[in-house]
Each structure stands twice: as structure tokens, then as C-alpha cells.
Amino acid sequence: MKLLTVNNLSAGYNGTDIIKNISFSVDSGQIIGILGANGCGKTTLIKSLANLHPHTGNCQLDTITVESVSQKELARLCGYIPQNNSISLDLTLFDVVMMGFNPELKLLQTPTRQMKETAIQALIDVGLGNRMYDNFQSLSAGQKQLCILARTFAGKRKLLLLDEPESALDFRLRYQAMELLQDYIQQNHASALITLHDSALALNYCDSLLILSDGRLIGTIIPSETSISDMEQLLSKIYGTISLSKLNDRLGNSRLVMMKEAETS
Numbered sequence: 001m002k003l004l005t006v007n008n009l010s011a012g013y014n015g016t017d018i019i020k021n022i023s024f025s026v027d028s029g030q031i032i033g034i035l036g037a038n039g040c041g042k043t044t045l046i047k048s049l050a051n052l053h054p055h056t057g058n059c060q061l062d063t064i065t066v067e068s069v070s071q072k073e074l075a076r077l078c079g080y081i082p083q084n085n086s087i088s089l090d091l092t093l094f095d096v097v098m099m100g101f102n103p104e105l106k107l108l109q110t111p112t113r114q115m116k117e118t119a120i121q122a123l124i125d126v127g128l129g130n131r132m133y134d135n136f137q138s139l140s141a142g143q144k145q146l147c148i149l150a151r152t153f154a155g156k157r158k159l160l161l162l163d164e165p166e167s168a169l170d171f172r173l174r175y176q177a178m179e180l181l182q183d184y185i186q187q188n189h190a191s192a193l194i195t196l197h198d199s200a201l202a203l204n205y206c207d208s209l210l211i212l213s214d215g216r217l218i219g220t221i222i223p224s225e226t227s228i229s230d231m232e233q234l235l236s237k238i239y240g241t242i243s244l245s246k247l248n249d250r251l252g253n254s255r256l257v258m259m260k261e262a263e264t265s
């Protein structure tokens with residue numbers, strides 16, 4: 001079932017389009033990666049989908065047209081994690097996660113007990129259960145990112161828009177965050193659009209990958225179906241010469257590994 005349909009999306013700055021005529025759709029239950037070189041327009045695309053950046057074209061999310069609803073209404077269906085968190089207030093981690101319920105609460109309405117329990121569980125799930133009442137500002141950059149992820153999971157939105165959520169996480173936590181995301185998507189019949197610079201996460205955790213180059217969608221990879229040579233060809237357009245291999249880990253799970261090759265002239 002389609003959760004999101006994007007039609008002819010273009011957006012930019014100062015009258016110049018940075019992303020150009022992008023169209024794609026996302027089924028429920030999918031994690032879609034957005035890959036592209038620095039500056040190709042990934043953040044601009046994600047912000048446009050969250051209706052936080054002016055654009056032309058339109059996005060249909062479930063039963064709503066993104067461009068025609070209020071931010072609060074959109075926030076009930078869609079959770080957005082920006083590249084850099086902008087929380088500068090002295091709040092506990094618990095308070096930060098509780099902010100995820102704001103779109104559901106009316107003015108002066110207090111959160112329910114179930115919301116509080118969900119927030120606590122979300123913090124435990126990301127490994128921050130023992131820091132729940134610490135000041136958010138006292139966390140490291142990676143821990144802040146995990147706390148924001150917990151807030152997004154607690155909100156139980158149908159669509160998650162995540163802009164490089166792994167950037168501050170160490171090697172182990174990157175994988176843990178992707179596993180948590182997979183569980184979330186399955187349990188909530190949700191979908192995620194996620195910009196990534198980590199090819200191992202992109203190739204091994206995403207159901208499909210949108211390949212952006214210079215603001216255009218130049219192709220789509222379905223890691224479980226697309227041939228290695230087709231994937232290499234597309235990925236080389238954004239990363240230069242690369243090679244891909246399928247390797248088995250010790251448990252026999254097949255993994256895609258991308259290696260940078262010397263540039264050929």
C-alpha cells in the first residue's frame with residue numbers, strides 16, 4: 001500500500017532550483033535511503049517533504065496532501081529529524097521525548113500515563129534509560145541523536161523523515177539505530193525516508209535507494225534485486241569509481257560491501 005507519493009517536486013534557494021522534478025512513491029513498511037554527494041540536495045528534499053521548505057509539485061501522504069495541511073496536522077503523521085538538533089533549552093531527556101506527543105495534545109492538555117510509559121520505553125530502547133532525568137545539554141552529540149531518535153519513535157508517526165540520523169553515532173550504535181528503525185517500521189506499519197552517507201547501512205538496511213545527482217533522481221537501487229554491476233554503475237555516478245562485493249558474515253548472513261577504487265580516467 002502506498003503511503004507517500006511525490007510528484008514533480010522542485011525546490012531551491014534564491015530563485016534557483018536545487019532539486020528538480022523529483023517523483024517517487026513509498027510503500028508502507030519500507031525504509032528508503034536517499035544517497036548523493038555533499039550538496040546534491042538531500043536535505044532540501046527532506047525539508048520539502050516535511051513542508052518546511054517552499055517547493056513546487058506535491059506530496060500525497062496517506063490521505064492528506066502535505067502542502068494543504070497545517071504543520072501540526074502534518075506532524076501527527078510525519079516525524080522529522082533534522083541534520084542538526086536545535087534544542088537549546090535545559091530539558092531532561094524525558095521532557096525532550098515527551099515533546100514528541102505535542103502534535104496530539106490540545107492547548108493545556110496534559111500527557112496521558114500511556115504517553116509517559118511510551119516515552120520511558122523509547123529511552124530504554126535506545127540505551128538511555130539510566131540518563132532519563134539528566135539535562136539533555138549534558139549529553140554527547142551521539143547521545144543527543146539517540147534521544148531525538150527515541151522522541152521520534154515514541155511519537156509513532158506513519159512516516160519518518162530522517163536526515164543523516166547516524167552521523168554522530170559510533171560503529172556499533174549506527175547498526176543498533178538501524179535495527180531499532182527496522183523494528184519500528186515493522187511494528188507500526190510505517191515507512192522511513194533516510195539520508196545516509198554510510199554505504200553499509202544504506203545497502204544492507206534500506207529496501208530501496210534513491211540516487212540523487214545534482215538535484216535529479218538519476219536512478220533507484222533495490223539492494224535485494226538490482227544486479228551488482230547495475231548498482232556499481234549507479235553508485236559510481238555519485239561516488240566515483242567504486243566496486244561492490246557480496247560477503248557473508250560469520251553467521252552466514254549476506255552483506256553488501258562497497259569499496260572505493262582508484263579513479264580511472
Ligand SMILES: Nc1ncnc2c1ncn2[C@@H]1O[C@H](COP(=O)(O)OP(=O)(O)OP(=O)(O)O)[C@@H](O)[C@H]1O
Binds near residue numbers: 013036037039040
Ligand atoms: N539556506 C540556503 N541558502 C542558499 N543555498 C543553500 C541553502 N541551503 C542549502 N543551499 C545549497 O543547496 C545545495 C544543496 O544543499 P543540501 O543541504 O540540500 O545538500 P545535501 O545533499 O543535504 O548535502 P550534505 O550531504 O552535505 O548534507 C547546496 O549547494 C547548498 O549550498
